[in-house]
């Protein structure tokens with residue numbers, strides 16, 4: 001694979017695991033080779049393990065939070081096993097279309113290794129003919145373990161564990177992530193034996209983002225400036241090295257991200273624009289993932305569907321637009337740049353209300369943005385207004401309701417009441433060039449708990 005040296009986490013795992021089949025909880029910085037750090041011991045363990053396994057019996061199961069990450073791990077696994085005398089088949093189960101094809105390939109093949117997202121894995125494990133292929137499991141690996149064990153995924157993980165052989169039958173558990181908040185210790189016991197080995201390449205109070213990634217924050221004072229500020233920031237960042245500018249812009253919601261993609265279709269024409277979020281079909285997501293992995297320049301507008309684990313080579317800039325959902329998610333997003341020892345920069349662009357994020361996360365090494373890019377935002381407004389004329393009202397309307405839904409969950413932290421939230425959302429709509437706030441469906445307003453809040457337009461939504 002062209003690697004000359006082990007990365008610190010690979011060295012630590014291979015040198016410090018008591019045995020290759022020991023249970024472990026491993027933390028290492030983003031972009032430092034954790035995938036190979038878990039593949040190597042698991043595969044070596046399989047080769048040394050004399051326990052015979054039947055036709056197509058799965059020995060290694062890897063669970064990851066997103067479809068794109070599952071596909072990426074499968075590809076890296078194939079690269080690792082390509083040079084082995086015995087061909088080890090690595091199969092993948094992940095959501096979206098393709099269930100029949102995934103199932104047929106699995107049932108007609110000799111899958112020794114499986115990479116899967118929880119939903120689809122749980123779905124196919126519902127079939128006895130699939131379950132029986134997992135009856136000799138040797139190693140279960142949770143990548144992005146803190147995310148896999150949070151309340152979002154825990155129910156699926158628990159259902160999966162009920163459909164696998166009991167932990168007492170002795171399979172190895174391995175949990176890996178760049179972030180392992182304390183509460184992970186309580187929940188790992190469902191996959192790790194007591195007395196598991198804990199390994200970390202970080203010093204106690206070191207931040208798990210890569211070493212060479214200066215992190216900045218900048219805030220706009222008027223909501224009406226937010227899109228002009230993003231435009232000015234991207235232009236300022238691109239000026240550093242225009243011929244090699246490859247950036248990811250994270251939005252807070254899928255529809256908000258889609259809106260940014262639409263907006264930037266007619267801004268910064270030098271750079272090809274990409275989008276990746278859950279409002280796209282799987283084929284489009286898979287195609288865009290490949291395109292952005294291989295492009296030398298461009299701007300990807302992404303939601304958190306690629307916030308963790310995704311390895312896009314040579315991304316030099318990560319911009320986060322709006323409030324990150326947590327400090328961990330902030331760290332993983334920053335980790336999309338400065339990978340494998342390369343350079344990178346990260347900038348958080350927030351409103352005054354959202355800037356609390358920096359002040360309450362003092363352990364994050366975030367400095368004020370060092371440039372006067374925003375000294376004259378007025379000059380950027382005409383381009384932005386012109387660009388918004390080409391964005392359809394439906395996209396704006398979807399972004400508006402997603403904006404309300406997302407920020408509603410952070411009212412307290414934003415120090416807003418419901419009326420303040422609606423006012424902030426209406427300023428967001430105005431900044432998009434909406435003559436008035438988009439119409440909201442009565443049921444949706446009820447679901448959001450915003451019934452009767454002044455400033456909302458209720459009626460049949462325009463789309």
Ligand SMILES: Nc1ncnc2c1ncn2[C@@H]1O[C@H](COP(=O)(O)OP(=O)(O)OP(=O)(O)O)[C@@H](O)[C@H]1O
Pocket residue numbers: 003004005006007010028029030031032033034035036177178308309310311335336339340
């Ligand atoms: N020993 C090595 N030498 C050089 N590059 C490596 C080595 N091992 C892995 N890499 C490369 O480093 C990059 C990051 O690897 P990987 O995606 O496994 O990181 P990670 O630690 O899982 O990151 P994240 O925390 O974001 O999931 C990949 O491009 C991978 O091919």
